[in-house]
Amino acid sequence: MEFDLVVRGGTIATAADTYRADIGIRGGRIVAIADTLTAPRMIDADGLLVLPGGIDSHVHIEQPGTDGSMTADDFESGTRAAACGGTTTIMPFALQTAGQSLRESADAYRRRADGKALIDFAIHLIIADPTAQILGQDLPALIRDGYTSFKVYMTYDDLKLDDRQMLDVLAFARREGAMTMIHAENADCISWLTARLAAAGKSAPRFHCASRPGPVEREATHRAVSLAELLDVPMLLVHVSGREAVDEIRRAQARGLRVYAETCPQYLFLAEDDLAVAGFRGAMAVCSPPPRERGNQTAIWDALTTGVFQVFSSDHSPYRYEDSRGKMVAGPNAPFWKIPNGVPGIETRMPLLFDGVSKGRITLQQFVALTATNPARIYGLSGRKGTVAIGADADLALWDPGRERVIRNADLHHDVDYTPYEGIAVKGWPVHVLSRGEIVVRDGQPQDRKGHGRFLRCDLPEAARPLGAGSLPAGLV
Ligand code: DUC
Numbered sequence: 434m435e436f437d438l439v440v441r442g443g444t445i446a447t448a449a450d451t452y453r454a455d456i457g458i459r460g461g462r463i464v465a466i467a468d469t470l471t472a473p474r475m476i477d478a479d480g481l482l483v484l485p486g487g488i489d490s491h492v493h494i495e496q497p498g499t500d501g502s503m504t505a506d507d508f509e510s511g512t513r514a515a516a517c518g519g520t521t522t523i524m525p526f527a528l529q530t531a532g533q534s535l536r537e538s539a540d541a542y543r544r545r546a547d548g549k550a551l552i553d554f555a556i557h558l559i560i561a562d563p564t565a566q567i568l569g570q571d572l573p574a575l576i577r578d579g580y581t582s583f584k585v586y587m588t589y590d591d592l593k594l595d596d597r598q599m600l601d602v603l604a605f606a607r608r609e610g611a612m613t614m615i616h617a618e619n620a621d622c623i624s625w626l627t628a629r630l631a632a633a634g635k636s637a638p639r640f641h642c643a644s645r646p647g648p649v650e651r652e653a654t655h656r657a658v659s660l661a662e663l664l665d666v667p668m669l670l671v672h673v674s675g676r677e678a679v680d681e682i683r684r685a686q687a688r689g690l691r692v693y694a695e696t697c698p699q700y701l702f703l704a705e706d707d708l709a710v711a712g713f714r715g716a717m718a719v720c721s722p723p724p725r726e727r728g729n730q731t732a733i734w735d736a737l738t739t740g741v742f743q744v745f746s747s748d749h750s751p752y753r754y755e756d757s758r759g760k761m762v763a764g765p766n767a768p769f770w771k772i773p774n775g776v777p778g779i780e781t782r783m784p785l786l787f788d789g790v791s792k793g794r795i796t797l798q799q800f801v802a803l804t805a806t807n808p809a810r811i812y813g814l815s816g817r818k819g820t821v822a823i824g825a826d827a828d829l830a831l832w833d834p835g836r837e838r839v840i841r842n843a844d845l846h847h848d849v850d851y852t853p854y855e856g857i858a859v860k861g862w863p864v865h866v867l868s869r870g871e872i873v874v875r876d877g878q879p880q881d882r883k884g885h886g887r888f889l890r891c892d893l894p895e896a897a898r899p900l901g902a903g904s905l906p907a908g909l910v
């Protein structure tokens with residue numbers, strides 16, 4: 434058999450196994466995995482781990498805010514940074530903008546990637562206005578076109594759904610077989626606490642944490658679980674941050690519910706004291722839900738180890754610090770409630786978690802499952818992405834597990850003027866990265882592959898299928 438390229442002498446790791454083999458690639462796909470393969474073009478993977486390229490299933494690229502803010506990266510800088518960190522698929526969100534239909538918003542958003550993306554991408558939708566027209570017509574058509582997942586918010590005045598609307602969306606997801614992603618924080622608690630903090634003059638960045646403490650996330654998590662349980666529909670809780678919410682999810686999973694959960698690097702590596710630094714610089718770590726006290730990090734690591742979380746994404750929501758469309762959109766000393774929520778992390782996501790493999794906190798198989806295989810399964814990309822298997826796209830990241838690096842923003846490839854992980858030492862970093870058989874990162878350097886990335890139509894995920902009949906009378910959902 435002839436190959437375009439062979440990856441030679443590496444140690445392959447999937448979510449199930451670790452073994453030594455060569456990989457033959459033709460037409461952008463893996464077509465052979467065997468003892469010894471040869472081709473005119475070879476990549477020497479001796480001493481390297483050959484992992485499926487990561488799927489970062491929760492990123493914000495070119496997402497505008499209603500306050501005039503704009504996330505920093507476009508599809509070029511975002512995908513370049515992602516690739517340099519071992520990721521070969523990203524999943525950003527198309528936000529319905531005022532005056533545009535969901536379809537127009539999705540199409541316009543997808544066009545932003547044209548000629549720019551270095552790696553493949555799929556798109557989630559954000560549903561802020563679940564009208565009969567949207568649920569009855571727009572969304573079913575979009576699902577047929579491969580937009581099979583959507584995010585809903587339980588907080589933020591311009592985005593939040595009430596419980597009745599949540600039920601409408603979850604019932605729709607059940608009928609269509611789509612995946613609902615839920616941002617679970619109690620909006621009324623946040624606005625009440627924020628008003629009290631404001632009245633007391635507590636407006637510095639660190640009070641962002643006090644405005645949305647653990648019980649605020651726990652209550653909404655419990656409510657989201659209950660609504661999904663009522664309808665017997667799977668769903669995924671995004672960016673879970675606190676031990677209180679973890680307890681709710683663990684309980685739901687123990688009851689046999691198909692409740693999936695995602696966490697992110699900021700809940701393993703940042704804490705509320707990162708928001709309490711002098712001046713306005715704490716704004717750099719303002720994200721929602723917020724980082725918790727340091728001890729909470731152990732609870733999140735434990736939940737990764739014990740399988741409460743299926744997905745580890747970056748929630749890359751980058752705002753430049755010194756920028757009038759970034760963290761300083763409301764001025765250089767704005768109160769915390771006017772600071773755009775989010776931290777950058779698209780390039781550092783996988784190295785930060787891999788450090789947990791190096792330190793023995795999670796296994797290599799768990800790492801692959803959390804960063805690649807499970808997101809593929811949950812969002813309808815199985816068979817194509819997230820694994821090393823015959824027939825799958827040749828999206829591969831070749832890691833040097835012994836490479837020690839101190840994270841420095843100056844070395845990263847995103848378009849952001851800081852990283853909240855500055856100075857953190859990690860062991861393990863990707864050296865070469867392939868997207869559909871094309872080398873997009875060589876020796877740690879991004880290659881000129883602008884425009885190589887394609888839009889992925891997601892399948893309806895098996896993971897979104899209900900298990901039982903639900904507790905409602907037949908025909909109601
Ligand atoms: N939710 C996100 O998913 N990202 C950034 C901020 C937020 O509230």
Ligand code: ZN
Nearest residue numbers: 616671672721
């Ligand atoms: Zn969110």
Ligand code: ZN
Nearest residue numbers: 491493748750
């Ligand atoms: Zn997000």
